[in-house]
Structure formats: C-alpha cells, structure tokens
Amino acid sequence: MPKVTIDGIGFDAPKGWTVLEAARFLGITIPTLCYHEGLSIWGGCRLCIVEIGAGGKTKLVTSCSYPVEEGLVVKTATQRVIHARKVILELLIAQCPTSKKLQDLAAKMGLGRVRFKPKWEKCIYCGLCVRMCEEQMMASAIGSVNRGNKLKITTPFDKTSEACRRCGGCMYICPACTVRCEGPSPENVLCGRCENSMQPTCLDVYDHYTCWMGLKGDCGTCVQEDLDKKCEAKDKEEAK
Amino acid sequence: MVKLKSGEQLDKYCEDILKKARKVPMIAISSGTCGQARGSLKLIEAFQDAVKEIKGEVEIKITGCHGFCEAEPNVIVFPDEIFYRNLKPENAKKIVQATLKGEVVSEFVHKEGGKDFVYLRDIPFYKKQMRIVLGHNPKIDPVNIEDYIAFGGYNSLAKALHRRPEEIIDEIKRSGIRGRGGAGFPTGRKWEIAGSQKGDVKYFICNADEGDPGAYMDRSLLEGNPHLVMEGMIIGAYATGATEGWIYVRNEYPLAVKHVTMAIEKATELGLLGDNILGSGYNFRIKIVRGAGAFVCGEETALIRSIEGKRGESRQRPPFPAVKGLFGKPTNINNVETLANIPKIIEKGSLWFSGIGTETSKGTKIFSLVGKAKNTGLVEVPMGITINEIVHDIGGGSPDGKAIKAIQSGGPSGGCIPRELFDLPVDYESLANAGAIMGSGGMIVMDEGTCMVDIARYFTNFLREESCGKCVPCREGTQRMFEILEDISAGKAQEESIEILEELGSVMKDTSLCGLGQTSSNPVRSTLRYFKEEYLAHIKKKECPAGVCKEFIRFSIDPQKCIGCGLCLKNCPQGAITGELKKPHSILPKQCIKCGICMDVCKFNAVFKKV
Numbered sequence: 021m022p023k024v025t026i027d028g029i030g031f032d033a034p035k036g037w038t039v040l041e042a043a044r045f046l047g048i049t050i051p052t053l054c055y056h057e058g059l060s061i062w063g064g065c066r067l068c069i070v071e072i073g074a075g076g077k078t079k080l081v082t083s084c085s086y087p088v089e090e091g092l093v094v095k096t097a098t099q100r101v102i103h104a105r106k107v108i109l110e111l112l113i114a115q116c117p118t119s120k121k122l123q124d125l126a127a128k129m130g131l132g133r134v135r136f137k138p139k140w141e142k143c144i145y146c147g148l149c150v151r152m153c154e155e156q157m158m159a160s161a162i163g164s165v166n167r168g169n170k171l172k173i174t175t176p177f178d179k180t181s182e183a184c185r186r187c188g189g190c191m192y193i194c195p196a197c198t199v200r201c202e203g204p205s206p207e208n209v210l211c212g213r214c215e216n217s218m219q220p221t222c223l224d225v226y227d228h229y230t231c232w233m234g235l236k237g238d239c240g241t242c243v244q245e246d247l248d249k250k251c252e253a254k255d256k257e258e259a260k
Numbered sequence: 261m262v263k264l265k266s267g268e269q270l271d272k273y274c275e276d277i278l279k280k281a282r283k284v285p286m287i288a289i290s291s292g293t294c295g296q297a298r299g300s301l302k303l304i305e306a307f308q309d310a311v312k313e314i315k316g317e318v319e320i321k322i323t324g325c326h327g328f329c330e331a332e333p334n335v336i337v338f339p340d341e342i343f344y345r346n347l348k349p350e351n352a353k354k355i356v357q358a359t360l361k362g363e364v365v366s367e368f369v370h371k372e373g374g375k376d377f378v379y380l381r382d383i384p385f386y387k388k389q390m391r392i393v394l395g396h397n398p399k400i401d402p403v404n405i406e407d408y409i410a411f412g413g414y415n416s417l418a419k420a421l422h423r424r425p426e427e428i429i430d431e432i433k434r435s436g437i438r439g440r441g442g443a444g445f446p447t448g449r450k451w452e453i454a455g456s457q458k459g460d461v462k463y464f465i466c467n468a469d470e471g472d473p474g475a476y477m478d479r480s481l482l483e484g485n486p487h488l489v490m491e492g493m494i495i496g497a498y499a500t501g502a503t504e505g506w507i508y509v510r511n512e513y514p515l516a517v518k519h520v521t522m523a524i525e526k527a528t529e530l531g532l533l534g535d536n537i538l539g540s541g542y543n544f545r546i547k548i549v550r551g552a553g554a555f556v557c558g559e560e561t562a563l564i565r566s567i568e569g570k571r572g573e574s575r576q577r578p579p580f581p582a583v584k585g586l587f588g589k590p591t592n593i594n595n596v597e598t599l600a601n602i603p604k605i606i607e608k609g610s611l612w613f614s615g616i617g618t619e620t621s622k623g624t625k626i627f628s629l630v631g632k633a634k635n636t637g638l639v640e641v642p643m644g645i646t647i648n649e650i651v652h653d654i655g656g657g658s659p660d661g662k663a664i665k666a667i668q669s670g671g672p673s674g675g676c677i678p679r680e681l682f683d684l685p686v687d688y689e690s691l692a693n694a695g696a697i698m699g700s701g702g703m704i705v706m707d708e709g710t711c712m713v714d715i716a717r718y719f720t721n722f723l724r725e726e727s728c729g730k731c732v733p734c735r736e737g738t739q740r741m742f743e744i745l746e747d748i749s750a751g752k753a754q755e756e757s758i759e760i761l762e763e764l765g766s767v768m769k770d771t772s773l774c775g776l777g778q779t780s781s782n783p784v785r786s787t788l789r790y791f792k793e794e795y796l797a798h799i800k801k802k803e804c805p806a807g808v809c810k811e812f813i814r815f816s817i818d819p820q821k822c823i824g825c826g827l828c829l830k831n832c833p834q835g836a837i838t839g840e841l842k843k844p845h846s847i848l849p850k851q852c853i854k855c856g857i858c859m860d861v862c863k864f865n866a867v868f869k870k871v
Contacts, residue, residue, distance in 0.1 A: 061576065063576040063731070063773060064731045064732065064773070065732055066731055066732050066733055066771045066772070066773070067732075069771055085576040086578070087578065100770070104767045107733075107763060107764065107767040108733055108767065108771065111733070111736035111737060112732055114736075114740075115736060135760055136740050136743070144732075145730075145735065147730070164571055164729065166729075167554060167556070167573075167725075167726065167727065167728050167729050168723075168725040168726055168727045168735065168738075169725060169727075169735075169738075169739050170725070171729035171735065
C-alpha cells in the first residue's frame with residue numbers, strides 16, 4: 021500500500037485509490053463538480069485540484085484522477101490551490117449564474133466577486149449527463165458537439181434521438197438545470213448565499229490550510245497573526 | 261519488384277540502382293503543395309516539353325519542397341546545384357538549353373544586396389543552414405523509393421535490425437535528441453518507457469497533425485521524403501517492440517497523404533515493411549489515419565482518442581500513453597521531425613549527433629520562417645543559433661525597411677520574443693525562459709506595423725475556437741481573454757483588465773488539463789511581459805501605436821493630392837466615399853468600416869491613415 025501524506029497526515033492508502041478518495045477517507049473536504057462516484061473520471065471542471073510535491077517542485081493536479089503513489093505529498097488547500105479554484109469558479113458562475121450547485125460552492129469557498137460579464141448559459145459542459153447516459157443508462161443518446169466556444173451537448177444532429185428512453189437520468193444529475201438558484205439577477209451575479217448562513221468553523225491550522233472558507237483570515241473567526249510568516253518558515257524547514 | 265530478404269540484398273539493390281543511373285545533368289523542380297500553389301505543375305510540363313523538343317540529355321526530377329518558399333517555383337540544376345528562382349513556364353526552354361551547354365542563365369538566379377548568387381551553397385538563405393533532415397528533399401522524387409534507397413535509405417534500418425532493441429534505445433538516449441513536436445521530451449527516455457512495458461501488443465504512432473498557423477515543416481517532410489519518416493518509425497517500433505503503427509496526418513494535406521500511402525505500398529512490396537522485415541523475423545505494419553483538422557488532436561491523448569474513433573479531446577494523465585494508450589495498450593507517439601532524425605542518428609552515430617547543438621538541445625531544428633522577412637521558407641539550423649542569425653542572416657531582414665519588432669515562436673501556444681532578446685540562442689530552455697516555446701517550429705517575424713494586442717487577440721481567438729472544451733480554465737479562460745482583448749482593442753477596457761489577464765493567464769497555465777490549455781495563455785502573457793506599454797496605450801491613451809486596431813484609426817483623403825478619379829469611390833464596399841468626378845473626394849466617417857481598400861487602390865497616395 022503506497023504511503024501518502026495529505027495535509028500533513030501520513031497514511032497507507034490502498035493501491036488504486038485516487039487522491040480525492042484518500043482525502044475524503046481522512047475527512048478532508050475537496051470541492052468537486054464533474055466528479056461522481058458512479059461514473060467514470062472526467063477531470064474537466066478542475067475544481068478538485070490539489071498541490072502535489074514538496075519543496076520548490078510542486079504542481080497542481082486534479083485529485084479525482086490522480087492515483088496515490090508511494091511518497092506522494094499532497095496539500096489540499098494552499099493559497100495557490102484556493103486562488104485557482106476561485107478563479108475557475110468565477111469563470112463557471114459567470115457562465116451559468118443560475119446553478120444552485122455553483123452558487124453554493126461560491127458561498128462555501130468565499131467567492132466574493134465575479135469580474136466577467138455573465139453569459140446566462142444553461143449548461144456548464146461538466147459532462148455528467150453524457151457519462152450518465154452512456155455508462156449508467158447504456159443509451160449514449162447525447163454527446164458533445166463542436167468544440168471550443170461552439171461546444172454544446174445535444175443529441176446527434178439535434179434530432180429527437182431514438183436511443184433516448186426519456187429516463188431523465190441526465191436531468192437528475194445535472195448541476196445546472198434542475199435545481200435552479202433564483203438568487204442571481206442581471207445586476208448581481210452572485211446570489212443571496214443561503215448556504216453561507218451558518219457560521220464557519222475553522223479547523224486546526226495546519227500549513228497553508230488557513231481557513232475553512234478558503235479566506236485569508238478575512239472573516240476574523242480564527243486568529244491569523246503572522247500566518248504567512250509561519251508558513252514561510254515551515255516551507256524553509258521543508259526545503260532543508 | 262523483388263522482395264529484399266537481408267541487408268546485403270538491400271546493398272545489392274542500391275548498387276543496381278546506382279549503376280542504372282544516367283550520368284546527365286538533373287533539373288529538380290520543387291513541387292510540394294507550396295510549389296504547386298505557385299504554378300510548379302505548369303512548370304514541370306514546360307520543362308518536360310522543352311527536353312522532348314531539344315532532345316537533350318537532361319533528367320527532370322519532380323521533388324518535394326526545396327524550402328525557399330519566397331522563390332517558388334524554383335529549380336536546382338545538379339550536379340553543380342545552380343539555383344533558379346521564381347520561374348515561369350516560358351523560361352523552361354532557356355534553362356534546358358543553358359544546362360546542356362553547361363552555362364548559367366543569370367537573369368533567373370537569386371539576387372540579394374546587389375549581388376548575384378548562382379550556386380545553392382552561396383545563397384545567404386541556405387548558407388547558414390544545416391540541412392540534415394531536409395537535405396535530401398531536392399534530390400529525391402518522393403513517389404520513387406529507388407531514389408531514397410540510392411542515397412543510402414533504409415540502410416539504418418538494416419543496421420538497426422542487427423542490434424538489440426535496448427542498444428538502439430541506448431544510442432538514441434546518448435544522442436540527446438528531444439521531441440520536435442513542442443514539449444521537448446527526450447526521445448530515448450520515451451522509447452525506454454514504452455519498451456519496458458509488458459505485453460504482446462504495443463503501438464507506435466507518428467504525429468503528423470500539424471495545426472499551428474504558419475508551420476509546415478512536417479508537411480514538407482512527408483511530401484518530400486516520406487520514406488525517411490517511415491524508416492525512423494520502423495526503427496522506433498522495433499526498439500519499443502511495437503507491431504502496429506499509425507501515421508496520423510491531417511486531411512488538409514492531400515499530397516502528404518498521397519505520398520505516404522504510396523510510400524507504404526512500395527516499402528511493403530520491397531519487404532521493408534510488413535512481415536519479416538529484411539529477413540529479420542520482425543513484423544510491423546503502418547496504417548494512415550486522416551485527421552479532420554482539429555488543432556487539439558495534435559495533443560497525444562486527444563490524438564489517440566481520435567484514432568479510436570472517439571471525439572478528439574484530451575484525457576487526464578497519468579496513465580501516460582506509454583503505459584495505457586491506444587485501445588488501452590502501451591503506445592509511443594513521436595513527431596514527424598523527430599522520426600526523420602532517427603535514421604541519421606543510427607547511420608552516423610550518437611556521438612556525431614550530440615556534437616551538434618547546445619548543452620541541453622542537440623541536433624538541428626526546422627523552423628518555418630514566415631511573416632515580415634525577405635526570405636521566407638523552411639530553415640533547418642543547428643540548435644544554439646541566435647534568433648538574429650535566423651531573422652537577419654537567413655531571413656534577410658525586413659522586406660520593406662520597417663524595423664523588425666519581435667518574433668512569435670511556437671504557434672498559438674508560443675509567445676513573442678522582442679528584438680532586444682534576438683541574441684538569444686535557440687534551444688528549448690532559453691526560449692521557454694523568454695516566455696515562448698520551441699513548439700513545432702513556427703517562427704513569425706513581426707515589424708513595427710504589427711500591433712501586439714492584435715496578435716494576442718488573433719491567437720486567443722484561434723485557441724478559443726480550437727480548445728476541445730473539456731476543461732473549464734481552457735474553454736472559458738480563452739473566451740474571457742478574447743473578450744477582454746476585444747475590449748482593449750476597442751478602447752473600452754479599464755486598467756484592471758491587465759490584472760485580470762495576468763491572473764487568468766497564470767491560473768490557466770496552472771490548472772488546465774492538457775498542453776493546449778496550459779500554454780493557451782502564452783500569447784497574452786508574453787506580449788504583456790514585453791509590450792505592456794502597448795496595452796497601456798490602448799487603454800489609457802486610446803491609441804494603437806502600430807495603427808492596426810480599427811477603433812483608433814481614421815482614414816482621410818488629402819484634398820491637395822486627390823484628383824477625383826473616383827477609383828476609391830468605386831471600390832469602397834460601404835459606399836462611404838462621396839465626391840464629384842475630378843473634384844477631391846471625402847470619406848464619411850460613420851459609414852467607414854476602416855477596411856483600407858481606398859488606401860490600397862489610390863494611385864496618388866491621397867488616402868492616409870490617422871493614428
């Protein structure tokens with residue numbers, strides 16, 4: 021069993037596990053969007069990124085797809101990770117502000133602004149419905165069409181598909197179209213943040229794991245004095 | 261055709277070809293896609309007619325591209341290597357006659373800086389080059405396998421088949437060659453990983469999905485010398501233990517597809533491909549897959565999915581293709597140019613190869629030099645040569661006297677390098693440190709008339725259309741970047757836009773799924789790094805220093821110079837020009853779409869652009 025270290029916790033993870041599975045086993049939260057236990061790994065939304073490696077040589081990988089390997093050092097909530105997650109979420113929300121799943125994630129992650137013009141699209145191309153249709157419903161009635169800015173998910177040639185059994189699996193799993201968030205409006209892309217009404221509970225600070233909210237001490241709940249300095253000192257120690 | 265059963269038989273075959281060869285002057289006509297576009301097919305006909313008419317002892321050879329695009333259609337007369345450029349069909353007779361007499365027609369030779377250059381080796385464009393890979397292009401008829409064998413072709417394969425696969429991998433590792441497709445991964449290491457995988461079925465893929473705007477070295481190699489690439493591929497497949505191979509070539513390259521198809525047939529007939537290659541007991545087959553032109557399919561995991569018949573989108577790594585690739589089997593993928601180097605390394609040894617180039621980058625690299633340079637074309641140079649030498653010595657500098665401002669290297673995933681850094685040696689590391697990449701080798705020269713915001717906008721637009729759309733940072737990031745760049749070039753952006761661009765760029769680089777996404781912010785990041793003041797001029801001063809962005813320019817007519825000929829009025833697509841005949845005209849700013857046609861058609865320089 022490969023020995024991995026996640027956020028400072030070392031343990032032997034069973035071979036074949038992904039970093040996400042290992043982290044969840046330890047009770048560490050990593051946000052996900054296009055990941056689903058019952059479906060194949062996609063790795064498209066990039067929200068589950070974590071930082072791997074130690075010292076000066078680190079990189080960001082998606083935890084949902086990265087397999088555990090001997091000696092792997094993972095940090096799930098460094099500044100770099102949280103910043104990247106927020107930018108990605110900002111891009112997603114600007115694309116589809118009416119998704120409750122996205123708005124909840126924004127509230128949890130403390131995303132405070134959206135700098136891009138909202139597109140008010142109905143789909144975020146997470147690929148869940150396509151995989152659901154193919155892998156669980158064995159229908160393969162829908163798929164991606166075109167690429168880049170013209171990408172869409174639809175049936176072949178936009179015609180009613182004979183392969184579709186109207187099971188509704190795609191709608192069930194969609195994070196954008198079923199559970200709608202009525203909060204956002206053209207003036208305010210972020211919603212009223214109902215998910216945010218509970219008080220944040222800060223974990224014991226380890227490493228860069230600054231805040232449950234992914235903030236840099238902005239909420240003031242936990243004591244944040246000289247945290248950056250502490251982190252720097254710790255980094256130096258590790259580098260040695 | 262005989263079936264060759266051993267290396268000795270191949271040698272014998274080669275000797276026979278050389279004995280048969282006529283000892284007469286040879287006129288090699290450059291006829292790749294580029295040459296054909298400039299009329300080489302008519303030129304070939306004219307030359308063949310001229311030879312028939314004169315009944316002279318001259319051989320006409322139809323070859324692939326000679327590399328000097330600016331001079332297409334051109335011919336090289338062997339054995340003296342006399343170079344004639346920009347020929348028309350009516351010139352053919354004159355050249356054939358002169359060739360028979362052993363004379364030179366000086367009116368068609370290359371002229372530069374007031375001097376005549378008769379021989380290929382003297383022409384500045386060719387002089388500084390080191391044409392290891394492209395060198396045989398002018399001497400070989402790509403549809404004739406005998407031409408290739410006459411120059412020692414498939415000898416390296418015969419040599420390689422006598423050695424153990426590990427020895428070949430060692431040789432390639434020692435040579436220090438790195439992938440020519442862009443990322444620069446050591447080829448020997450790649451083969452070692454693929455070779456060490458267990459399993460009976462392994463695949464070997466040649467990546468000829470060349471999608472960068474302005475890059476065409478792979479096309480030229482496949483069109484001009486397909487056997488060289490195939491030989492490299494067979495050697496690689498033998499070394500890694502693969503039994504089946506694919507050449508993934510884009511359908512936009514019909515001539516390359518045709519030549520490769522013929523090459524596979526001929527090689528199979530001769531026993532150089534298929535079962536029991538050269539009597540060694542090793543079997544290998546090559547198939548062609550034609551790509552539909554998606555840029556992302558040049559990325560290896562997307563390419564593999566495309567061959568499998570699925571949608572071309574990249575896949576998460578690990579597992580790497582070397583472990584789990586095509587149809588779930590270990591797969592090795594190499595670029596066309598990488599494979600074309602392999603036979604040379606086997607032939608001359610790793611020591612010879614590693615003697616060329618710099619500490620970390622060995623051998624030569626082909627660049628397609630395009631844009632605002634006098635001599636455009638395919639340039640093969642040793643690694644470590646400076647950009648200055650490529651742009652000024654080989655490329656001949658700017659064609660119209662405007663100062664050269666920067667080069668763009670590496671296609672849409674690459675970046676811009678300003679002229680202050682033109683002393684930079686060309687190798688993988690120094691280009692990457694400067695914010696560009698080697699990429700597949702596109703090199704676009706830009707002068708003072710190029711707006712860097714516009715360049716970034718152009719490439720970002722390309723990427724936003726060519727992203728597969730699977731991962732968020734690449735799909736949404738490129739679209740948002742394009743939006744912001746549109747705003748900047750329309751004068752609608754704020755200063756914070758630059759911050760957003762920088763932030764987006766770094767996140768895209770950090771988090772995107774594949775190489776396309778990770779490098780998709782390079783055009784913006786590198787122009788921001790070196791030409792921030794141009795961005796600021798657009799945002800703050802509301803002006804485009806290069807006079808490109810339409811929002812900031814205005815076309816006017818100088819009443820002093822205008823004689824009222826009406827030519828601009830007739831050509832304006834918008835009807836934005838008014839005026840009576842023989843009286844000065846004027847432009848209606850509201851209707852004008854700033855296409856610049858009036859300026860192009862005016863014979864009196866009366867139309868001018870206000871920046």
